[in-house]
Amino acid sequence: MNRIIKKAFLGISVICGLASAASVKSPFVTVPWNGYSGAASFTFDDGFYQAEPLSQILEDMPEVKVTFFLTNMGMNLLDYFGPTYAELAKQGHEIGNHTNNHFDLTSIAESSLKSEIIDFAGELEQIMGSYGAEVSVTSHALPYSQNNDIVSSVIDDRHFINRSAGGPGKHDWNVEPNWSNMDSKVWYTTPNAEEDFLNSIDASAMAPSWLVLLNHGIADLGEGYITQDLMKEFIQRAVKNNMWVAPFSTVGAYYRAHFTLDTAKAVADGNNLTVTWEMPHKNMPKSIPLKVVINETFVRENFGNNASIYIEQDGKRIYPDEDGIFILEFTSLKATIYGSSKTPDTKPYMVRSDLRTQDDPFSENTTYTLLDAKGRRLGNITEFKVPDFMPKGPYIIISKTPGFAAKVRKVIH
Ligand SMILES: [Zn+2]
Structure with missing residues (x-):
């Protein structure tokens, strides 16, 4: 148990009462990757040869959502593709920013970066809106994976996360990545590519991590294109592995939020504990549901073994599911934990001993x-x-x- 909490409660009855106005560490522990065996984000750049073959693949997998990084490619592509991608956005797929003209951003004048990146994010939202899709652009992907500090800072001004490419594309739960340069694994048609991709997908499920994949078109065109059968095989493999197959921003926001929530501060007041935190970035998605459990030592020592626990957020009571998991709204920036052995409509809080296999954020002895x-x-x-x-x-x-x-x-x- 955290020494600060220990100190705060030293010598006080721990049956059902918390110290007054004591500042302690939050007892929330975010469930990694939304409770799945790792996560996989399938991202598609440039907008060519994707919509139709993917729609056919995803017909039977309504739970799978992907990300499209769109650009005008210097030829007003979105005049042509706009309605198609708006339809996909309405189905829950993500529309991300891949710049207006797809220039190497490190080689153009600094004065052009704003219109290429920031203004285009707004234009994308506007174009999608004109076809009836309410889209909030929160992620960016670098053309040619070219990045530098100036480029990063302009992107960071409008997006909470920026995708690059070229490495293994794997991100670990407890290692905070560089949000301005997130790696992804790119498809190239080579003899071993199929096995290599399948191995990566399996590895991210076995030692749960987030795998970000990048494809361009889905077509029999060789090189950087992938066939429809293979694309289907990869997505199906991730689903079969019980991975969270969700858009880049959705997984990214969950991942980024946990670094904040799991280190948040809490203030005890009588029989409740209020945890508050701040948004780690101004341009995160409007809603970020987080699955959390409450640290078992905290529950036992402060509420007793058979206490009922509930959380209040924005005047709404949240109860745990049968696995002891609560779903918090991260963007509310505040949650109050109540413990009571008397409330008739709650059952004793179930402690998640299986989460002990995760890094224990309370341990000072690691x-x-x-x-x-x-x-x-x-x-x-x-x-x-x-x-x-x-x-x-x-x-x-x-x-x-x-x-x-x-x-x-x-x-x-
Ligand atoms: Zn591109």
């Missing part, structure tokens, strides 16, 4: 060891992150927390 790619020990570090001064390349990090299984992660630095 140690992290850094190894090189061959497994040679390099030294101790303080978090799940390769120190900035280390040379670029692959590393292994092992974390050990007393009472928990050791975790081993491969990291590309």
Whole structure:
């Protein structure tokens, strides 16, 4: 248990009362990847050869939603494709920004960046709106994956997340990524590409992480194009693996929000505890539902073993499901936890012992060891992150927390 909480409650009865006005760490623990075995976001750039073949694939998979990064490509493409993508947006697919003219953003005049990036985000919303699709553009994808600090800062002014490409496309739950340069795995037609993609999808389900994939067109055109059968196989594999197959912004917002919520501050007042937090970025989606559980030690020590717990947000009561999971609205920026053994319409809170396999955000006893790619020990570090001064390349990090299984992660630095 966190020392601050321990201190706050030292010597007080812990049956059903919280200290007054004590500032403690939030007991919320976000359920990784919305409760699925990892996440997969299928993103499609440029707008060519996608809408029809994908619609055919997704006919039987209504739960699967993808992301389209659209551009005018210097030829007013959206005059032609606009209505098609508006229809897809109405079905719940994401429309993201891929710039107006698809220039290499690092090679154009700084004065043009605003119109290429920021103004075009607004134009996209307007075009979609003119065909009846209410779209909020919150993500961006770099043309040719070209990025620098100036480009990043203009994108960051209008989007909470920016997609690049070229690496393994894998993102780990407890490692905060660079939101202005999110890697994705790109499809190229090579002899081993099918096996390689399937392995990546399986790996992200086995050690749950977020895999971001990038495709261009779906057609028998070779090179950067993928066939309809293969595309279908990949999406089906992710679904079969029980992965969360959702748009780039949807998974990205959930992922980004958890770093805020899981380290939020809380204030105890009598029999309740209010957790407050701030938006980590001004341009996140309008609604970000988060699945959370309440730290089991906190529940036991402050509300007792058989307490009923409920959460209040914006005047609405939220009860846990049979697995002890609450669904919070992150954009409300506040939640109050109540514990009561008397409320007749609540049942005892079920503690999620299976979540002990996740990193315990309360542990102050976790140690992290850094190894090189061959497994040679390099030294101790303080978090799940390769120190900035280390040379670029692959590393292994092992974390050990007393009472928990050791975790081993491969990291590309
Ligand atoms: Zn492109």
